[in-house]
Amino acid sequence: MDAIVIQILNGLDKGSAYALIALGLTLIFGTLGVVNFAHGALFMIGAFCAVTFSKFLNLSHIVIDETRKDFLGNPLKVEVPYIYDFFGQATGDAIIDWAVPLSIIFAIPVMIAIGFIMERGLIKHFYKRPHADQILVTFGLAIVLQEVIKYYYGANPIPTPAPAAFAGSFDFGAMLGFDPNQIIYPYWRLVYFAFAAVIIGAVFAFLQFTTFGMVVRAGMADRETVGLLGIDIDKRFTIMFGIAAAVAGLAGVMYAPINSPNYHMGMDFLVLSFVVVVVGGMGSLPGAVLAGFLLGILESFASMAVVLETLPGINQIIIYLVAIIILLTRPRGLMGRKGVMEE
Amino acid sequence: MFGLNKRDFSLLLIVAFLALAAPFILNPFPEGSAMAQFNAGYPDLMQRLVIFGIFAIGFNILFGLTGYLSFGHAAFLGVGSYAAIWMMKLLTMNVIPAIIVSVLIAGLFSLLVGWISLRRSGIYFSILTLAFAQMSYALAYSVLTPITGGETGLQPKYTDARILDAALEPGQQPRANLFGVEMNDGFELVMGNWVFTFNAGYYIAAVVMLIAFYLSIRIFRSPFGMMLRAVKSNQQRMNFTGLNSKPYTLAAFVISGMYAGLAGGLLVAMDTQVGAERMFWTASGEVVLMTILGGAGTLIGPVLGAGFIKYMENIVSKINETILEQWFAFMPDWLGDFMVAIIYPFIGKGWHLTLGLIFMLVVIFLPGGLVEGGQRIGRMFKRKQPQDNTPDASKTPAE
Structure with a gap:
C-alpha cells in the first residue's frame, strides 16, 4: 500500500507539468486550430522568468564597510542587494528567499506579452x-x-531553489495515517501539485462561468457562427493564446526548483506533452488534464523496482507504448470530440 | 537515357558532376589563406554531405510525395547502423554485406512501424512515428545494451569473430574496406597552394548517392509516384475511385525507411561506430529541416538542404570570436567591436540560431524551399520570355 501511494505521489509532480503544458496546447489547438510546437519553449521561458527575477532581486551594489577589514587591512567591500535599500535587510532576505513564487507576478505579464x-x-x-x-x-x-x-543564460542548468520554508522533505505518510518514515515527500512537489490544481481549476472556471469564456467555448464549437453574430472572435482567441502561454509559463516558473532550468527542458517536455494531448484526445481540455496525470502516474509506477525486474526498461517507453495502443484502439483519444483533426 | 527524359537526365548529370568533382568544388580557397576555414573538401565532411543527402532523398519520397510528415525517421537510420556494425563484427569488414543488410533490416523495421503508424494520418501519424522512434532510442539506450552497446555504443574490435576475414593481430584496429580498398585510403593532389583530397570512402558514398538519386527520379516519374501525389492532394477522392491507398503509402514508407537504413549503413562504413543518440528525435527533426529547407517534393531540394545544413554544422560552427575579430580588424575599433557583437550570437556555438531563423524564413516566405527561391530568382531574370506551363514536379511546392 505504501509503495502504491508513494508512486502515485511521485507521479503527481510530473503529471502536473504534463497536464499544464497539455492544457495550454489544447487551448491553442481548440481555439485557433494551430499545432504549436513552440509550446515547450514557452514552458522553458517561464522557468527562465524565475531565473531572471531572482537574478534581478539579487542585483547589488558595493558598499565599503569601515568596521570590517580584509586581510590587507583595507576596509572590506560588501555587496549589498539594492533590495535591502528599499525594504531593509530582513524583508529583503525574505523577498529574495521567496523569489520563485514571487516571479509568478513577473511571469504573467511577460508570458501574456x-x-x-x-x-x-x-x-x-x-x-x-x-x-x-x-x-x-x-x-x-x-x-x-x-x-x-542559451546565448544569454549559457548551456548549464541554473539552480533556482525553492523558499526555505518549502525546502527539504517531510513525512507525508504519517500525516495520511501510514507507518512513519515510509512515505517521505518533498514539500515543493506538493506545492507544485496544489499550484497546478489551482491553475487548472482557474482555467476551467474562467471558461465555464464567465461571459468571455462562454463566447470562447462557442467559438471553439463553431467559429463562423459566432463571427456572424457580430463578435470579434479573433480578438478573444488571441487573448486565449496569451492565457495558454501564461499557463505554460507558470508551469515552468514553479517547476524551476524541481529541475534546474536549462535551455532544452522545453523540448524534453514538449515531445511528451504532445503524446499526452493525443492520448487525452485532440481538442479536449478535460482529456488533456486527465491524460497528463494518468501518464505521469503510470510513468512512476513503471519505474518501480518490482515492475522493472519483470519488464526491464519499461519505464523508458511506457508513455509511448500507451500512446500507440490508445491511438490504435481509440482513435479519438480518451475524451476526444468527434470531428476534431480527423482526416 | 536510362529511361529519363532530357531534363531529368541533365539534372542527373549535373548532380553526378557536382558529386564527383566535389573535392575541387568544395576546396575553392588556397591552403593557409584566411578563407581556408570555409573549405569543406575534407573527407569526413564530404562523406557526411552525401550520406545525409541519401537520408533526405529517402525522407522526401515519403514526405514530399505523400505529405505524411514522419518525425521518427532517425530510428531507421539507427537500426541500419546497428545492423551494419553487427555484420562487420560477425561476418567481414567488407562494407558490401554491411550495407545490404542494413538496408534490409531497416526495410523490415519500417514495414512494421509503417504498418501500424499508417493507420492514422496527419498529426497522429507524426506522433506515432515519433513515439516509435523514441521507444527505439530508449530501448537501445537501456535494455538492449547487449545488442546496442548502450551508452558506449559499438565498434568493431580485433577480438570479434569475423567469419570471412583473416584473424587480426591483438590490438590491431579493424578497418572497413571494399575488397581491400580501405575507406580512408586516398591521395592528396597538390596544385600550387591548393590541396585537394581524394578519398575512397567518399567516392563509394557518392556513387551510392547517385544510384539513390537516380532511383528517386524514377520513382518520382513513375505511375507509382503519381499515385503517391494523389494521396497527398486528395486521399479521400482517391479512395472514392475504388483505390486502396494504404499499399502505396506503406510502400513509400518502406522505401524511405530503406533509404534511411542505407544512409545508416554508409555512416557505419565510413566511421565504424554507432551510438544510440543517432536515433534521438532531434536527429529525426534534422532530416525534416534538411528536406523542407531544400524544398520538399522537389528532386534536388533534399540534397541541397542536407548539404547546406551539414556545411553550416561543420563550418559555421567553427568560426569563433578571434576569427571574427580578425575579419573586422580593418575597421575602426568601435565599429569592429560593434560588428563582432552583432554577428557573434549567430556563429560558432550559436549556429543553431542561424539555422532556426533561416528555417523559419523559408517556411514563411518560401514554402518550396531553396529550390523555389532559385526558381524565383531565375524567373526575375527572364521575365519577358513566355512562361512554359508544362507540369513539373520540381515546380509544385509541398503543401
Whole structure:
C-alpha cells in the first residue's frame, strides 16, 4: 500500500507539468486550430522568468564597510542587494528567499506579452496554411527561442531553489495515517501539485462561468457562427493564446526548483506533452488534464523496482507504448470530440 | 537515357558532376589563406554531405510525395547502423554485406512501424512515428545494451569473430574496406597552394548517392509516384475511385525507411561506430529541416538542404570570436567591436540560431524551399520570355 501511494505521489509532480503544458496546447489547438510546437519553449521561458527575477532581486551594489577589514587591512567591500535599500535587510532576505513564487507576478505579464506577439506576429499568418506548415514554423520558432535563451543564460542548468520554508522533505505518510518514515515527500512537489490544481481549476472556471469564456467555448464549437453574430472572435482567441502561454509559463516558473532550468527542458517536455494531448484526445481540455496525470502516474509506477525486474526498461517507453495502443484502439483519444483533426 | 527524359537526365548529370568533382568544388580557397576555414573538401565532411543527402532523398519520397510528415525517421537510420556494425563484427569488414543488410533490416523495421503508424494520418501519424522512434532510442539506450552497446555504443574490435576475414593481430584496429580498398585510403593532389583530397570512402558514398538519386527520379516519374501525389492532394477522392491507398503509402514508407537504413549503413562504413543518440528525435527533426529547407517534393531540394545544413554544422560552427575579430580588424575599433557583437550570437556555438531563423524564413516566405527561391530568382531574370506551363514536379511546392 505504501509503495502504491508513494508512486502515485511521485507521479503527481510530473503529471502536473504534463497536464499544464497539455492544457495550454489544447487551448491553442481548440481555439485557433494551430499545432504549436513552440509550446515547450514557452514552458522553458517561464522557468527562465524565475531565473531572471531572482537574478534581478539579487542585483547589488558595493558598499565599503569601515568596521570590517580584509586581510590587507583595507576596509572590506560588501555587496549589498539594492533590495535591502528599499525594504531593509530582513524583508529583503525574505523577498529574495521567496523569489520563485514571487516571479509568478513577473511571469504573467511577460508570458501574456510573448503569447500576443507570437500570435499576432507569426501564427496569425498560418491559419490558412496546412497543419504541417504550422508544425514546421513553430518547430523553427522553438529552436530560435531555445538558442536565444542559451546565448544569454549559457548551456548549464541554473539552480533556482525553492523558499526555505518549502525546502527539504517531510513525512507525508504519517500525516495520511501510514507507518512513519515510509512515505517521505518533498514539500515543493506538493506545492507544485496544489499550484497546478489551482491553475487548472482557474482555467476551467474562467471558461465555464464567465461571459468571455462562454463566447470562447462557442467559438471553439463553431467559429463562423459566432463571427456572424457580430463578435470579434479573433480578438478573444488571441487573448486565449496569451492565457495558454501564461499557463505554460507558470508551469515552468514553479517547476524551476524541481529541475534546474536549462535551455532544452522545453523540448524534453514538449515531445511528451504532445503524446499526452493525443492520448487525452485532440481538442479536449478535460482529456488533456486527465491524460497528463494518468501518464505521469503510470510513468512512476513503471519505474518501480518490482515492475522493472519483470519488464526491464519499461519505464523508458511506457508513455509511448500507451500512446500507440490508445491511438490504435481509440482513435479519438480518451475524451476526444468527434470531428476534431480527423482526416 | 536510362529511361529519363532530357531534363531529368541533365539534372542527373549535373548532380553526378557536382558529386564527383566535389573535392575541387568544395576546396575553392588556397591552403593557409584566411578563407581556408570555409573549405569543406575534407573527407569526413564530404562523406557526411552525401550520406545525409541519401537520408533526405529517402525522407522526401515519403514526405514530399505523400505529405505524411514522419518525425521518427532517425530510428531507421539507427537500426541500419546497428545492423551494419553487427555484420562487420560477425561476418567481414567488407562494407558490401554491411550495407545490404542494413538496408534490409531497416526495410523490415519500417514495414512494421509503417504498418501500424499508417493507420492514422496527419498529426497522429507524426506522433506515432515519433513515439516509435523514441521507444527505439530508449530501448537501445537501456535494455538492449547487449545488442546496442548502450551508452558506449559499438565498434568493431580485433577480438570479434569475423567469419570471412583473416584473424587480426591483438590490438590491431579493424578497418572497413571494399575488397581491400580501405575507406580512408586516398591521395592528396597538390596544385600550387591548393590541396585537394581524394578519398575512397567518399567516392563509394557518392556513387551510392547517385544510384539513390537516380532511383528517386524514377520513382518520382513513375505511375507509382503519381499515385503517391494523389494521396497527398486528395486521399479521400482517391479512395472514392475504388483505390486502396494504404499499399502505396506503406510502400513509400518502406522505401524511405530503406533509404534511411542505407544512409545508416554508409555512416557505419565510413566511421565504424554507432551510438544510440543517432536515433534521438532531434536527429529525426534534422532530416525534416534538411528536406523542407531544400524544398520538399522537389528532386534536388533534399540534397541541397542536407548539404547546406551539414556545411553550416561543420563550418559555421567553427568560426569563433578571434576569427571574427580578425575579419573586422580593418575597421575602426568601435565599429569592429560593434560588428563582432552583432554577428557573434549567430556563429560558432550559436549556429543553431542561424539555422532556426533561416528555417523559419523559408517556411514563411518560401514554402518550396531553396529550390523555389532559385526558381524565383531565375524567373526575375527572364521575365519577358513566355512562361512554359508544362507540369513539373520540381515546380509544385509541398503543401
